Amino acid sequence: MFEQKTVETETQCYHCGDDLPATPYQLDNRNFCCAGCKGVYQILSVHNLCNYYAYNDVPGQTQKQQNSHFEYLGEPKIVAGLIDYTDDKITSITLYIPAIHCSSCIWLLENLYKINPAIVQSRIDFLKKQVAITFKNQETTLKLVVETLAAIGYEPQISLQDVVKKQISDFSQRKLVSKIAVAGFCFGNVMLLSFPEYFGLSDLESRFKLFFGWLNLAFALPVVFYSGRDYFTSAYHNLKKGVLNLDFPLALGIAVMFIRSVAEIAGQTGAGFVDTLCGLVFFLLIGKWMQQRTYHHLSFERDYRSYFPVAVTLIKAGKEKPVPLNELLVGDRMLIRSHEIIPADAILLKGIAEIDFSFVTGESAPVKKILGEVVYAGGRQLSGAIELEVVKPVSQSYLTQLWNNESFYTQKDHIKTFSATASKYFSVVLLLIALGSAAFWMLSAGDTTKAVAAFTAVLIIACPCALALSSPFTLAAVLSIFDRNRFYLKSTEVVEELARINTYVFDKTGTITSPEASGLSFAGLITTQQQQLLSDLARNSGHPLSRELTKHLNLDKVYPADNYSEKIGRGISGEINGNKVKLGSSAFIGLPLTNSSLNSNVHVMINDEYLGYFTFPQQWREGFKELTFKLGKQADLHLLSGDEDHDKQSLVPFFPRAQQMQFRQSPQNKLDYIKTLQLNGKKVMMLGDGLNDAGALRQSNVGVAVTNNINNFSPDCDAILDGAAFHMLPQFVQQAKDAVKIIHISFAISLSYNLLGLYFAVQGLLSPLFAAILMPISTVTIILFTSIAARLYARKNKLL
Amino acid sequence: MNMIYFLIGCSILLALIFLAAFFWASKTGQHDDTYTPGVRILFDDEIREESSPEKSDQDHF
Numbered sequence A: 001m002f003e004q005k006t007v008e009t010e011t012q013c014y015h016c017g018d019d020l021p022a023t024p025y026q027l028d029n030r031n032f033c034c035a036g037c038k039g040v041y042q043i044l045s046v047h048n049l050c051n052y053y054a055y056n057d058v059p060g061q062t063q064k065q066q067n068s069h070f071e072y073l074g075e076p077k078i079v080a081g082l083i084d085y086t087d088d089k090i091t092s093i094t095l096y097i098p099a100i101h102c103s104s105c106i107w108l109l110e111n112l113y114k115i116n117p118a119i120v121q122s123r124i125d126f127l128k129k130q131v132a133i134t135f136k137n138q139e140t141t142l143k144l145v146v147e148t149l150a151a152i153g154y155e156p157q158i159s160l161q162d163v164v165k166k167q168i169s170d171f172s173q174r175k176l177v178s179k180i181a182v183a184g185f186c187f188g189n190v191m192l193l194s195f196p197e198y199f200g201l202s203d204l205e206s207r208f209k210l211f212f213g214w215l216n217l218a219f220a221l222p223v224v225f226y227s228g229r230d231y232f233t234s235a236y237h238n239l240k241k242g243v244l245n246l247d248f249p250l251a252l253g254i255a256v257m258f259i260r261s262v263a264e265i266a267g268q269t270g271a272g273f274v275d276t277l278c279g280l281v282f283f284l285l286i287g288k289w290m291q292q293r294t295y296h297h298l299s300f301e302r303d304y305r306s307y308f309p310v311a312v313t314l315i316k317a318g319k320e321k322p323v324p325l326n327e328l329l330v331g332d333r334m335l336i337r338s339h340e341i342i343p344a345d346a347i348l349l350k351g352i353a354e355i356d357f358s359f360v361t362g363e364s365a366p367v368k369k370i371l372g373e374v375v376y377a378g379g380r381q382l383s384g385a386i387e388l389e390v391v392k393p394v395s396q397s398y399l400t401q402l403w404n405n406e407s408f409y410t411q412k413d414h415i416k417t418f419s420a421t422a423s424k425y426f427s428v429v430l431l432l433i434a435l436g437s438a439a440f441w442m443l444s445a446g447d448t449t450k451a452v453a454a455f456t457a458v459l460i461i462a463c464p465c466a467l468a469l470s471s472p473f474t475l476a477a478v479l480s481i482f483d484r485n486r487f488y489l490k491s492t493e494v495v496e497e498l499a500r501i502n503t504y505v506f507d508k509t510g511t512i513t514s515p516e517a518s519g520l521s522f523a524g525l526i527t528t529q530q531q532q533l534l535s536d537l538a539r540n541s542g543h544p545l546s547r548e549l550t551k552h553l554n555l556d557k558v559y560p561a562d563n564y565s566e567k568i569g570r571g572i573s574g575e576i577n578g579n580k581v582k583l584g585s586s587a588f589i590g591l592p593l594t595n596s597s598l599n600s601n602v603h604v605m606i607n608d609e610y611l612g613y614f615t616f617p618q619q620w621r622e623g624f625k626e627l628t629f630k631l632g633k634q635a636d637l638h639l640l641s642g643d644e645d646h647d648k649q650s651l652v653p654f655f656p657r658a659q660q661m662q663f664r665q666s667p668q669n670k671l672d673y674i675k676t677l678q679l680n681g682k683k684v685m686m687l688g689d690g691l692n693d694a695g696a697l698r699q700s701n702v703g704v705a706v707t708n709n710i711n712n713f714s715p716d717c718d719a720i721l722d723g724a725a726f727h728m729l730p731q732f733v734q735q736a737k738d739a740v741k742i743i744h745i746s747f748a749i750s751l752s753y754n755l756l757g758l759y760f761a762v763q764g765l766l767s768p769l770f771a772a773i774l775m776p777i778s779t780v781t782i783i784l785f786t787s788i789a790a791r792l793y794a795r796k797n798k799l800l
Numbered sequence B: 001m002n003m004i005y006f007l008i009g010c011s012i013l014l015a016l017i018f019l020a021a022f023f024w025a026s027k028t029g030q031h032d033d034t035y036t037p038g039v040r041i042l043f044d045d046e047i048r049e050e051s052s053p054e055k056s057d058q059d060h061f
Helices: A002-010 A035-046 A076-082 A103-110 A142-151 A167-199 A205-227 A229-240 A247-266 A274-291 A400-404 A418-445 A448-461 A465-484 A493-500 A508-512 A528-538 A544-553 A624-632 A645-651 A667-679 A691-699 A723-761 A768-796 B003-027 B036-040 B046-060
Strands: A025-027 A030-032 A090-096 A119-125 A130-136 A311-316 A319-324 A333-336 A346-350 A353-356 A367-369 A386-390 A487-489 A503-507 A521-524 A561-567 A571-576 A579-584 A600-606 A609-616 A636-640 A684-688 A702-707 A719-722
Touching: A025 A035, A030 A035, A035 A142, A076 A319, A090 A142, A103 A119, A103 B036, A119 B036, A130 A142, A167 A205, A167 A274, A167 A768, A167 B003, A205 A229, A205 A247, A205 A274, A205 B003, A229 A247, A247 A274, A247 A418, A247 A448, A274 A465, A274 A768, A400 A667, A400 A691, A418 A448, A418 A465, A418 A723, A448 A723, A448 A768, A465 A487, A465 A493, A465 A723, A465 A768, A487 A493, A487 A723, A493 A702, A493 A723, A503 A508, A503 A667, A503 A691, A508 A636, A508 A684, A528 A544, A528 A561, A528 A571, A528 A579, A528 A600, A624 A636, A624 A723, A636 A667, A667 A684, A667 A691, A684 A691, A691 A702, A702 A723, A719 A723, A723 A768
Parallel strands: A503 A636, A503 A684, A684 A702, A702 A719
Antiparallel strands: A025 A030, A090 A130, A119 A130, A311 A319, A311 A333, A333 A386, A346 A386, A353 A367, A487 A719, A521 A609, A561 A571, A571 A579, A579 A600, A600 A609
16 A cells, blocks of 8 residues: 555655656656746745645645736736735735645745745635735835745735625624624523522522612623614614514514513512523524625635736837736737736737637637737637737726626625515514404403513514524525535525526536546547657647647657647647658648537548547536436526537437527627526526626526636626536535425424413413523524434435 | 622623633634634744754764
8 A cells, every 4th residue: 555655656746746747857856747846846945845745745736837927016006906004114915825725835825934034924814715914015025925926836816806805794794793792691691690580589589689680681781782783773674664574573572571671670570581582682693693604715706807817018119017907098009928818808919819718608729819800808818928909998898898787786686585475474473463462451351461461471472583593594504515515605595596496507618518527539540659649749739639639648758849830720740750740620631621510620640641530529517417307307408608509419418499509699698598587487597607607697596606616716606516516406406495395394393382482471471481491492493403404304315 | 698799790700801802802803714723833843943953964074
């Protein structure tokens, strides 16, 4: 076993763990897969930071693609918008670094001062993948700090939209935690002070009764006016809008409990309900806290701005100058280097444009553009620097104008939750019972005291604490089950909406096709010797198909290529060991044109002899067939693709109705298609991945972004689904439906507790002890039932 | 039995101190990141350990 392991590590890059190439880069007897990884190792070893490799095996990330430019960080205007704080000595900034993933990362980034002594402090927030850096601005600059980070493989992602999580959201969460702390503190103390009363006081002890009572009331004050304040304001605002939500009976219950307790304690007629009151508020706030669960490492509200760069290099009077993106004007001449993003629609003026639109369309094969052609914003230039002239401002581009659509400004229809609907009826019935019992005692017995006692008792005992907790606890349990299966929901409400979905709309490229797994097969006959020639030729090209081919052949480099030439978009040719080798499209090889364009083919010709072709078939995501089968039984399936309809035939088995497959759809078309479905009364789930799906994701009832790396950019959505969990979608939907069932059952349970209490309350026979026991028991029952039931259903659905 | 007044006063005071401590911790952001500090504490102070064997190596030569 041990030997096997060492063999394995020797064929891996010491830094990132990738497979080594035939001729690995070497330093200090260690092998590296690329110059980037070796470079990082070199920096770390020079600065005595090799413990980085001690805490974890292969802690690094591959450095094969790394040529970022940070010139724009020299512009004071841009820097001012990024930093948190600065004075004449120090500057602090919080940066988002997607590469943070293990304890080695924490260790290295917190020891940054060893590499750059001007860095005073660097603190990691691991879950948010952020680093807060403070540096002496006399001795270094932000640009140098960021370059240091990039040099050791931790390039921060700096973009227009703040990817750094703001502290404001933390603040509201913190406030809720404080309220819970106060309520919990008071609840504990009041419970202790109430025990003597519950167990009965002897004559000697009864002189403490008044003291305990007033002390209890004192504890109730912060609970009602600080911790429970939100319930009053929420009930008030909703009443003004004519909405009866669950906050109304809750606020009423809290108010009545408080007033009756004051009356009883001041009038020395009883012990009051302070114990129940504090417990109620405490449990309610905990339910609220469960509901506000957030994912630190995910962002659901990203738009194009978090994907676009902060600045772009302009060429003005022959000089390069970085300019903030919002100052980019029509007519400006931009310089886009290799692997930079084109931020605005522009005309290609100079250079060879080979553009990867995978973030926009999901299509990974790059698109070629010729001089004078318009290049749409959002693409990433792959090979060499190009110059372009801006024809539209950033916000008016083909892609970004989608965000000018009204659907991005109107709030999504508030998801109707079961508890909101049920609480309306609950509140009305509760008020009727309270008034009815009061009227009964007034009219039949003429007993005003009893009437008041019955009225208040009803409002106290029926206070829907358990009811208010059943939704948050069930949904929070479901959320954590989904989370474990790599399906991340934006909020708990999405679960209930998920259960209602009856129409599924899929994007094609990148969503139902897997961008990584692609099989490769050769049609024809080829010898190992010939494969060697092909491998040595394809190695020279950066084209994705060539790279794929080199990877597939998996041969070491033997011969150099002479007379190598690459015709972009057509093919490559060269002389390898005296043989003329050609790889490329049928036209490039000189074959008659064929119409079999289902897949991309690469034809092979060696010494003017045609040998056959490699095919790169589209690979559907794992389990896609079963998924469409399962979902298709109970819902409508649609396909919306921005591509040509090459794959239509192969998709027919998945989407039986041809009219439900739409090709050549623009982002706007996609949005409108969803809207039409919704107007026909459908509840639509959209599954997409690219920026071009952003409108459709936003418009749909549940927008799910499918991604192979959850830290990558994903458009605005309600949920993020890891590509590896794609085949589990039907199970997720079933779990959501089961969750709604659980909520219904727990509503029934808590209602039966309420009825039991009401039986005593309408008779005016409610003792504080009874209330103090019933309230926690019903709460605990609900918490246990919902969390256990959610897990049992998850096991049934094979999610646990 | 008047001792009870004093004892209850003490217990509430003690509880209030803990509540205040919790507020202080919350306010200074100690609950914001509950993961990283747990990892951080496991790192060794390797600076001196690494420099001292180097020195001893030099002594040997």
